[in-house]
Amino acid sequence: MQQEKHYIDSIYYQLEQTAKYCKYLGMQLFQKLNMPVTLDEFATLDTIKINGEICQRDLAKLILKDRPSTGRILNSLEEKGLIARFADMKNNRLVRKTKITPVGEKLLEGTTAVLKEYFSSLPEILSGDKIQELKQSIIAFREGLEKEVEMKI
Amino acid sequence: MQQEKHYIDSIYYQLEQTAKYCKYLGMQLFQKLNMPVTLDEFATLDTIKINGEICQRDLAKLILKDRPSTGRILNSLEEKGLIARFADMKNNRLVRKTKITPVGEKLLEGTTAVLKEYFSSLPEILSGDKIQELKQSIIAFREGLEKEVEMKI
DNA sequence: ATAATATTGTTGCAAATGCAACACATTAAT
DNA sequence: ATTAATGTGTTGCATTTGCAACAATATTAT
Numbered sequence: 001m002q003q004e005k006h007y008i009d010s011i012y013y014q015l016e017q018t019a020k021y022c023k024y025l026g027m028q029l030f031q032k033l034n035m036p037v038t039l040d041e042f043a044t045l046d047t048i049k050i051n052g053e054i055c056q057r058d059l060a061k062l063i064l065k066d067r068p069s070t071g072r073i074l075n076s077l078e079e080k081g082l083i084a085r086f087a088d089m090k091n092n093r094l095v096r097k098t099k100i101t102p103v104g105e106k107l108l109e110g111t112t113a114v115l116k117e118y119f120s121s122l123p124e125i126l127s128g129d130k131i132q133e134l135k136q137s138i139i140a141f142r143e144g145l146e147k148e149v150e151m152k153i
Numbered sequence: 154m155q156q157e158k159h160y161i162d163s164i165y166y167q168l169e170q171t172a173k174y175c176k177y178l179g180m181q182l183f184q185k186l187n188m189p190v191t192l193d194e195f196a197t198l199d200t201i202k203i204n205g206e207i208c209q210r211d212l213a214k215l216i217l218k219d220r221p222s223t224g225r226i227l228n229s230l231e232e233k234g235l236i237a238r239f240a241d242m243k244n245n246r247l248v249r250k251t252k253i254t255p256v257g258e259k260l261l262e263g264t265t266a267v268l269k270e271y272f273s274s275l276p277e278i279l280s281g282d283k284i285q286e287l288k289q290s291i292i293a294f295r296e297g298l299e300k301e302v303e304m305k306i
Numbered sequence: 307a308t309a310a311t312a313t314t315g316t317t318g319c320a321a322a323t324g325c326a327a328c329a330c331a332t333t334a335a336t
Numbered sequence: 337a338t339t340a341a342t343g344t345g346t347t348g349c350a351t352t353t354g355c356a357a358c359a360a361t362a363t364t365a366t
Contacts, residue, residue: 007268008199011288012175018295019172020217022165025302046161057314064173066354067315093362095314115160125297126290134290135164137279141287142171144278149178152355210344219324220345246332248344305325 011141029118035111036080040065044073045082045108048100053088055095060153067153074098082107164294182271188264189233193218197226198235198261201253206241208248213306220306227251235260 004010026039037045040063047062048054054062060070077083082104088097100108126134157163179192190198193216200215201207207215213223230236235257241250253261279287 005265006199006203007265008196008203010272011284011291012179012272013196014288014291014295015168015175016172017217018291018298019169021295021298021302021304022168024304025298026165028302043161043166046159050159050161055314064170068317068355069353071315072352091313091362093313094360112158112160119163119165122301123297125294130290131164134287134294135167137283137287137290138164138167138171141278142167142174144276145171145174145178148275149174149181151174151177208344221325221347222323224345225322244332244343246343247330 015138029115033114036107037077037082037111041073041077041082042108042111044070045077045100045104046112048083048098049105049108053097053099055088055090055097057095057153059098061151064151064153077104168291182268186267189260190230190235190264194226194230194235195261195264197223198230198253198257199265201236201251202258202261206250206252208241208243208250210248210306212251214304217304217306230257 007013023039030037030039030042035042044059044063047059051059051062056070056074057067059074060067063070063073065073074083074085078085082101083098084101085096085098088095090097125131160166176192183190183192183195188195197212197216200212204212204215209223209227210220212227213220216223216226218226227236227238231238235254236251237254238249238251241248243250278284
C-alpha cells in the first residue's frame with residue numbers, strides 16, 4: 001500500500017495469493033505421490049530436525065500454528081514413529097520436548113530428495129540469482145513484519 | 154528447493170510463512186477498527202471494482218477461492234448492499250454477474266484510505282525501491298507458478 | 307501466607323473451508 | 337434425436353481450523 005490505489009495491488013495481497021499457489025503445488029504433489037505424511041507434517045518434521053529438541057510452544061511459534069494444531073500434528077508424527085516426545089525442564093518448568101527418530105530422519109531425507117527432484121524438473125521461473133535475491137528480500141520483509149504482528153501463540 | 158538442504162529454507166515455504174504474517178496483520182486491523190466487512194470481503198470488493206461486471210466463476214479464479222466460498226462472500230456483500238447481482242449472458246450461457254454499488258464504492262474508498270494510512274504509519278521495512286522490486290519479482294514468480302498449478306476452480 | 311499472574315499443554319466447541327454432488331442449461335457427438 | 341460432455345451456481349456434509357477455557361505448575365505480589 002505504498003502509492004497503489006488498490007489493496008489487491010499491494011505487496012501484502014500479492015504475497016498471500018502467490019503463497020496460495022505454493023501451498024497448492026506442494027499439496028498436490030504430496031497427494032499425487034501418496035506421501036506417508038502431509039505437507040504440514042513434513043515441514044514440521046523439517047523444523048524439528050533443524051532446531052533440535054524443542055518444546056511444543058516454541059515449535060508452534062516456528063511453524064506459525066496455534067498450540068492445539070501443533071499438538072495434533074505432533075500426535076500424528078508420533079503415531080507414525082517419526083518423532084519421540086519426552087518430558088524435560090525449561091526455565092524450571094515441565095515441558096514436553098520433541099526429537100526426530102531414525103525413522104523420521106530417513107523419511108525426511110527421502111522426501112526432501114523427492115521434492116528437490118520435482119522442483120528441479122519444473123521449468124525455471126526465475127534465474128538462480130534472482131531467486132536467491134527474492135528469497136533474501138522476502139526474509140527481510142518477514143523479519144520486519146514480525147516486529148509489527150502479535151501472533152499470540 | 155534449489156541448493157537448499159531443507160524445505161523450510163525454500164522460497165516456497167518462506168513465502169507461505171511471510172504471507173501468514175500479512176494475513177494476520179490485516180485481519181487484526183480489520184477487527185481492531187471494527188470494519189463492516191472482513192478482509193476477504195474487502196479484497197473481493199476491490200477485485201470487483203477493478204474488473205468490472207464479472208461472473209462468479211471468473212471472480213473465483215481471481216480471488217483464488219472455490220465457487221461455494223466465492224458465492225458465500227458475494228451473499229454477504231450483497232446483504233450489506235455493497236454489490237448488486239444481475240443475470241447476464243456469457244458465451245450464450247446464463248450467468249450471475251456482479252457489480253459494485255455506490256455504497257460499495259464509498260466503503261471501498263474509505264477503507265482503502267484507512268488501510269493506506271495504517272500501513273504508512275508502520276516503520277519502513279524496506280525502501281520504496283526495494284519494495285517495488287520485490288513486488289515485481291513476486292508477481293513474476295507467481296505468473297510462473299500459475300502455469301504449473303492446476304487450481305480446479 | 308494467600309492471592310494474583312504467567313507458562314505449558316490439552317479438551318471441546320464453533321466457525322471456516324474445501325470438496326463432491328446436484329440442478330439446470332448449452333454445446334458436441336454418435 | 338438421443339446421448340454425452342461442458343459450464344455455472346448452489347446445497348450439504350465432512351474435515352480442518354482457530355479460539356476460549358481448563359488443568360497443572362511455577363513465579364510474583366500484597
